[in-house]
Amino acid sequence: MKRNDLAVRIGGQAGDGSLATGELLSKFFRRNGFFVATDKDFPSRIRGGHTSYAIRGAQKEIFSIGDNIDVLLAFDEDSISLHLDEIESGGLLIYDNSRKDMDIERKDIRMYKMPLANIAKDKIGLELIKNTMALGVLAYLFNFNESLMRETIHDSYKNKSEKIIEENIKAFEVGLEHAKNFQKMENYKIENLGVREDTLLLMGNEAIGLGAMAAGCKFIAAYPITPASDVLEFLSKHLPERGGIAIQAESEIAAINMAIGAGYAGMRSMAVTSGPGFDLKTEALGLASMIEQPVVVLDAMRSGPSTGMATKTEQSDLFHAIYGGHGEKPRIVIAPGNVEEAFYFSFHAFNLAEKYQVPVIILSDELISWNKQVVKKFKLDGLKIERGKIMLKIESQDREFKRYEFTEDGISPRPIPGVKNGIHLETGDEHDEYGHITEKIPNRNKMMEKRMKRMDFMKKDLFPSIVQGEGNIAIVGLGSTQGPIMEAIEQLNERNVNVKYIRIRTLSPFLDDVKDHLKNVDLAFFVEQNYTGQLENLVRLYTGFDKTYAIRKYDGRSFKPKMISSKILEVLGK
Numbered sequence: 376m377k378r379n380d381l382a383v384r385i386g387g388q389a390g391d392g393s394l395a396t397g398e399l400l401s402k403f404f405r406r407n408g409f410f411v412a413t414d415k416d417f418p419s420r421i422r423g424g425h426t427s428y429a430i431r432g433a434q435k436e437i438f439s440i441g442d443n444i445d446v447l448l449a450f451d452e453d454s455i456s457l458h459l460d461e462i463e464s465g466g467l468l469i470y471d472n473s474r475k476d477m478d479i480e481r482k483d484i485r486m487y488k489m490p491l492a493n494i495a496k497d498k499i500g501l502e503l504i505k506n507t508m509a510l511g512v513l514a515y516l517f518n519f520n521e522s523l524m525r526e527t528i529h530d531s532y533k534n535k536s537e538k539i540i541e542e543n544i545k546a547f548e549v550g551l552e553h554a555k556n557f558q559k560m561e562n563y564k565i566e567n568l569g570v571r572e573d574t575l576l577l578m579g580n581e582a583i584g585l586g587a588m589a590a591g592c593k594f595i596a597a598y599p600i601t602p603a604s605d606v607l608e609f610l611s612k613h614l615p616e617r618g619g620i621a622i623q624a625e626s627e628i629a630a631i632n633m634a635i636g637a638g639y640a641g642m643r644s645m646a647v648t649s650g651p652g653f654d655l656k657t658e659a660l661g662l663a664s665m666i667e668q669p670v671v672v673l674d675a676m677r678s679g680p681s682t683g684m685a686t687k688t689e690q691s692d693l694f695h696a697i698y699g700g701h702g703e704k705p706r707i708v709i710a711p712g713n714v715e716e717a718f719y720f721s722f723h724a725f726n727l728a729e730k731y732q733v734p735v736i737i738l739s740d741e742l743i744s745w746n747k748q749v750v751k752k753f754k755l756d757g758l759k760i761e762r763g764k765i766m767l768k769i770e771s772q773d774r775e776f777k778r779y780e781f782t783e784d785g786i787s788p789r790p791i792p793g794v795k796n797g798i799h800l801e802t803g804d805e806h807d808e809y810g811h812i813t814e815k816i817p818n819r820n821k822m823m824e825k826r827m828k829r830m831d832f833m834k835k836d837l838f839p840s841i842v843q844g845e846g847n848i849a850i851v852g853l854g855s856t857q858g859p860i861m862e863a864i865e866q867l868n869e870r871n872v873n874v875k876y877i878r879i880r881t882l883s884p885f886l887d888d889v890k891d892h893l894k895n896v897d898l899a900f901f902v903e904q905n906y907t908g909q910l911e912n913l914v915r916l917y918t919g920f921d922k923t924y925a926i927r928k929y930d931g932r933s934f935k936p937k938m939i940s941s942k943i944l945e946v947l948g949k
Contacts, residue, residue, distance in 0.1 A: 385400075396428070414933060443462065491509055501546075653672070672735070
């Protein structure tokens with residue numbers, strides 16, 4: 376019997392409501408006391424094209440959907456052809472055969488066919504509400520806490536009209552009643568563990584927005600782009616009531632320049648985008664580096680190049696984030712591995728930007744940005760806002776202020792407009808300590824060294840790699856590969872294969888700890904979602920370590936744990 380661990384995939388055409396149903400189910404799992412992991416897969420269009428949403432709830436902490444699903448709720452035939460093989464032996468297929476019936480060849484699973492859309496139209500007068508009705512079917516078959524599901528549905532629609540709430544509750548009841556025609560899934564046990572009051576259900580973009588607010592961000596500018604737009608939408612709701620400003624800019628170029636300008640005025644500011652938009656921001660990021668202006672930028676990676684696959688995940692912007700743009704310039708690039716880290720990385724990004732007066736790039740990916748996890752409530756007591764060498768009062772002086780003063784750590788005092796005696800020039804041209812344009816050789820050398828040497832000073836404040844386990848075999852990854860890797864390690868341990876997991880969290884400046892972690896490692900498997908092995912090449916460049924094996928994926932979908940563990944076992948001859 377499988378206990379308190381259930382993975383459900385809901386599939387249909389875009390516009391069918393599969394994602395909305397998945398949201399309800401994920402909220403129910405959290406209220407039921409489960410940890411949650413989700414994985415959305417949908418086309419970049421409003422209607423049409425296959426959409427699916429996988430939701431896993433479990434008593435233990437999870438970061439991944441896992442290898443297989445226990446239930447496939449199929450609203451169309453594409454869902455069956457694409458996902459039938461994912462169902463665990465002993466699992467369940469629920470097929471809405473309202474439009475078409477088809478023969479299904481799998482003898483090791485249960486298959487319940489029911490015309491959900493037709494029943495919804497007949498009983499409620501609204502075909503689309505079949506999705507909520509399907510939750511009633513699931514609740515009966517798996518013995519969900521029915522009262523808890525009703526509360527979840529009610530609270531999810533509490534901002535809608537009473538009619539909408541009543542229709543959805545009725546649809547749930549119809550589903551419960553209809554499911555009584557079928558045998559319950561006795562091989563699964565789903566218990567109500569009681570909601571963990573110390574947890575939140577969030578997607579990564581919401582966590583990034585919360586981290587920004589906690590850090591005192593007062594300005595965001597962005598041009599709509601998937602999968603980053605949710606941060607703008609989230610902060611548009613919450614920043615104004617906290618004295619902040621959220622602007623949907625007319626272009627990506629305008630957005631980054633607005634954010635830089637707001638930072639120049641003394642506001643903590645950010646811009647959010649994905650790969651195509653990040654392309655357009657590189658020139659302005661160079662300006663921020665030259666004028667030593669703090670700004671935070673989110674690059675939520677997706678499949679490229681060009682428009683690529685706008686709603687699919689990838690990890691192919693590493694080099695672009697680190698090196699993008701002409702000339703040599705200081706910047707920080709950090710990569711959270713889960714929703715919880717997305718909050719803390721977002722908070723600290725603003726401190727790092729102001730303390731070291733550089734652009735800070737948060738490198739997320741579609742899987743982290745869009746998908747949800749149950750996380751422990753964030754600890755705010757230990758979070759301290761650090762504004763670096765910002766100057767709000769300056770003693771009188773004979774001439775302009777030395778905005779770019781040569782200092783031991785390369786960081787100069789930074790006045791904001793309006794501060795008495797803080798007048799200085801800002802220019803994208805090379806300049807002297809006062810901001811005056813000059814091309815003199817001694818000054819150029821000193822200014823370049825001043826800007827770049829802070830890269831060494833900042834390393835102590837950046838996010839070190841996290842190492843789990845030990846041994847002479849290692850797995851190296853970053854970002855959202857964390858979940859599949861951790862479950863792959865569990866599978867390897869069951870085969871008596873012990874591995875060390877090195878999760879890199881800071882990409883620029885590259886930290887020395889990675890080289891230390893690779894000592895005594897005979898073979899390192901690099902798990903990453905790109906074609907060229909950007910993380911592997913980065914580690915080779917900075918450590919000289921070359922005993923590597925690549926496990927790469929670039930089809931826009933996330934890793935399954937067995938894709939990783941089976942390849943490692945194959946290479947090791949196990």
